[in-house]
Amino acid sequence: MLIKSSADEIQGFLADASNMGGGTANRVVFPESAAEISEILRQASVGKTPVTVSGAGTGTVGGRVPFGGTVITLDKLRRIKEIAKLTDGNGFGIVESGVILADFQKATEAEGLFYPPDPTEWSCQMGGTVVTNASGARSFKYGATREFATRLEIVLPTGEIINLRRGDFRADKDHKLRLKAGEREIIVQLPTYKMPQTRKHSAGYFVHPEMDAVDLFIGSEGTLGVVTEIETRLLAKPESVLSGVVFFKDEKNLLNFVEETKTISFATREKIQNPKSETRNQIDARVLEYFDSRALRFVSEKFPLVPENMAGAIFFEQEVTAETEEDLLNQWFELLEKHQAETEISWFATNESDARKMREFRHALPVSVNEFIVRHDQRKVSTDMAVPDREFRQMLRFYQETLKQSGLNYVIFGHIGDNHLHVNMLPRSEAEAHLAKQVYGRFIARACIVGGTISAEHGIGRLKKHYLEVMFGERYLNEMALVKRAFDPAGILNRGVMFDEQFLS
Secondary structure, three states, X not given: OEEXXXXXXXXXXXXXXXXXXXXXXXXXXXXXXXXXXXXXXXXXXXXXXXXXXXXXXXXXXXXXXXXXXXXXXXXXXXXXXXXXXXXXXXXXXXXXXXXXXXXXXXXXXXXXXXXXXXOOOXXXXXXXXXXXXXXXXXXXXXXXXXXXXXXXXXXXXXXXXEEEEOOOOEOXXXXXXXXXXXXXXXXXXXXXXXXXXXXXXXXXXXXXXXXXXXXXXXXXXXXXXXXXXEEEEEEEOOOEEEEEEEEEOOHHHHHHHHHHHHHHHHHHHHXXXXXXXXXXXOOOEEEEEEEEHHHHHHHOOOOOOXXXXXXXXXXXXXXXXXXXXXXXXXXXXXXXXXXXXXXXXXXXXXXXXXXXXXXXXXXXXXXXXXXXXXXXXXXXXXXXXXXXXXXXXXXXHHHHHHXXXXXXXXXXXXXXXXXXXEEEEOOOOHHHHHHHHHHHHHHHHHHHHOOOEOOOOXXXXXXXXXXXXXXXXXXXXXXXXXXXXXXXXXXXXXXXXXXOHHHOO
């Protein structure tokens, strides 16, 4: 097992995409198996040495930034163990946690299969997607990572290695979860809070009546154990995808279009699930992404064909076959014209080459934002909140009015299908950076008041611990801490992630 301890060798493991500073560690270890991780954690628990788990470093909330102790990197756990197709056309995959998501997706596609979770940063590791319950644009149709993980191999902080398959262990009606770790039975009293009524949520431990044990570890941000192997279900690869970037001069028309598209898509899915339903192919968007007018101006430097004076744009995708493509394209055009979209200057794609250009347009915006921040030597302040359907329009209006009053530079874009937008405030000075943080606090409060979540996909990490307490309160953070102590009695693993150490004392 490789071990590095010199300052220049470990520097790259002391930060992540959050740009959070201050990271320190005594050493970085490169285990090549669950057994090696088990021994590292067992010794750390005995000596009460802090251990931070390091993925690819793509996280935006400081989750992998260490403050002393040992860093475990999963870079050596890179094997794709199996990808298999089943008789129904679907399949499954088994990977080690250090496998890069993009590599896994390419491998599944080569077998005629499809792994839907698609976070913006494809260079993330599979283990990281599990512990953050990563999602992305396609979550509008397919949900997040939780919907696809069927088995996890986990090394607990005490050194025990457990294999959890869905259905093996479930919580009882009293919110107690019992599972076996070797000869030891672990009894966990689950938190009693209710989850927000949003389609995406990644803030705190997942809880649900009679929930599966697998779901407790998904989205736990590495605080309960080190995920070393993942089994996922895979779908049959879609034959083709229809996509478009559609521009609107009027925001009201854009929002009406989104609402009707969502309504039709949900109805289509209900009909598909009903074996007795007889209906022609209908609109069923798998992606609905939003760009406000400022975002369009921002990205027009790289895409000069973006039309001027638009209120916003929607990027959509729909899976089609050779038999359904023409019919579905006509349905989309009818819906767009109904809501007065600028179809003559919008972009549409029905082949893979053009579709790739559409996705490049979608991903160019966050890249452009990051380039702006680097030029001005500032750190962007970006929201990750989602709200229930009934609150979305009011939340968007609150974003816009508050930002207008603040005078801050900003862009708004993101997963409008899930009522989950990223407001990127772009401060150009320290004074504006301070103001942006104040505005961010107002957005947090509003999301909590209307029953939303403060983090829909990026998690809490170290940077958003205070806001998790705002959302749940001290009582429920203490309940979360009880869960962590059940698995990590010495409190060594990812200390300071999700909640302060004071809740563990």
